Amino acid sequence: MLLIPCPWCGSRDEAEFHYGGQAHVPYPEDPASLDDTQWARYLFFRANPKGPLAERWCHTDGCRRWFNAVRNTATHDILAVYKPGEPRPVIA
Amino acid sequence: MGDTADRRSPLAHTADRFAAATRASGGALRLAELPFLAQVNVRLDPKGPAADAVGLALGMTLPLEPNTVVHGGGLTAVWLGPDEWLVVGPPGSQEGLQEKVRTAIGSEHASVVDVSAQRTTLLVAGRHARDLLAHGCSLDLHPRSLGAGRCAQTTLARAQVVLVPRDAYKPGFWVLVRSSFASYLADWLLDAAAEYTAPKATASAHATSEYAMPQFAETSS
Numbered sequence: 435m436l437l438i439p440c441p442w443c444g445s446r447d448e449a450e451f452h453y454g455g456q457a458h459v460p461y462p463e464d465p466a467s468l469d470d471t472q473w474a475r476y477l478f479f480r481a482n483p484k485g486p487l488a489e490r491w492c493h494t495d496g497c498r499r500w501f502n503a504v505r506n507t508a509t510h511d512i513l514a515v516y517k518p519g520e521p522r523p524v525i526a
Numbered sequence: 527m528g529d530t531a532d533r534r535s536p537l538a539h540t541a542d543r544f545a546a547a548t549r550a551s552g553g554a555l556r557l558a559e560l561p562f563l564a565q566v567n568v569r570l571d572p573k574g575p576a577a578d579a580v581g582l583a584l585g586m587t588l589p590l591e592p593n594t595v596v597h598g599g600g601l602t603a604v605w606l607g608p609d610e611w612l613v614v615g616p617p618g619s620q621e622g623l624q625e626k627v628r629t630a631i632g633s634e635h636a637s638v639v640d641v642s643a644q645r646t647t648l649l650v651a652g653r654h655a656r657d658l659l660a661h662g663c664s665l666d667l668h669p670r671s672l673g674a675g676r677c678a679q680t681t682l683a684r685a686q687v688v689l690v691p692r693d694a695y696k697p698g699f700w701v702l703v704r705s706s707f708a709s710y711l712a713d714w715l716l717d718a719a720a721e722y723t724a725p726k727a728t729a730s731a732h733a734t735s736e737y738a739m740p741q742f743a744e745t746s747s
Contacts, residue, residue, distance in 0.1 A: 442592040442607070442608060443593055444592075444593070446664075446665075446680065447681075449681065449684075450680065495681050495686045496678075496679045496680060497592070497606065497608070497610075498606075498607060499607055
């Protein structure tokens with residue numbers, strides 16, 4: 435069970451959160467100009483690193499706000515949490 | 527109410543069992559529903575002029591720090607999010623409350639919604655109140671982390687609740703829970719409270735039988 439630090443509410447049980455996939459996936463600037471391959475790549479293709487990954491989480495049972503977290507996918511360490519709109523912090 | 531249907535609170539059918547549990551605990555626990563509290567959900571920019579105007583109209587500042595509440599003028603403002611609050615007032619005051627907040631906001635960008643029927647309020651008080659909630663809540667309920675002036679949105683027995691400690695000196699919480707979950711949560715609370723509401727005779731009989739065990743060993747040897 436993870437203890438996830440919500441940027442607003444503080445550390446809470448993982449069961450209070452919902453996972454929202456990879457963070458910082460930009461919406462295509464001109465969606466109409468994409469062909470099927472490019473559109474599929476935007477919709478379905480995500481990074482799958484063994485190590486730090488920036489992810490979106492929602493504190494569903496608490497403040498119901500979305501935020502971003504950098505999580506090490508191998509160790510489950512939460513390396514940073516930050517509010518939406520803020521840039522991904524540099525992690526050594 | 528005249529010829530309209532009677533208004534029934536979500537836990538009207540549980541009142542007797544709450545009262546019985548409260549009596550049986552001998553003062554260690556107090557369980558009750560506080561039905562029909564007025565609840566108005568307010569969303570606005572916390573840094574904008576509307577926040578100050580609403581604060582002035584209600585006679586209190588809206589809490590800006592996460593997980594805090596402000597009491598004032600018979601109302602309680604509960605922090606629900608960085609731009610969202612729940613203003614709780616006495617039963618029947620929702621219309622006036624909305625009107626007051628709407629007037630204060632004027633033409634600013636905001637949302638004011640009457641959500642009085644969304645949640646009902648449970649009172650869990652008494653010296654075992656914290657122990658009882660701890661059976662189904664992962665938060666630290668000690669006053670040093672969840673004391674008066676604070677609140678928490680979390681899960682109690684997997685049901686989403688808002689916990690509001692009521693008093694600085696005596697343990698006691700408001701548990702705001704969605705109406706559709708209220709019956710389940712009431713059943714869960716009464717079940718979890720069994721150890722504090724069990725008749726004393728049963729408890730001592732159990733203890734006696736435990737301590738009687740070594741005597742059997744003595745007689746057999």
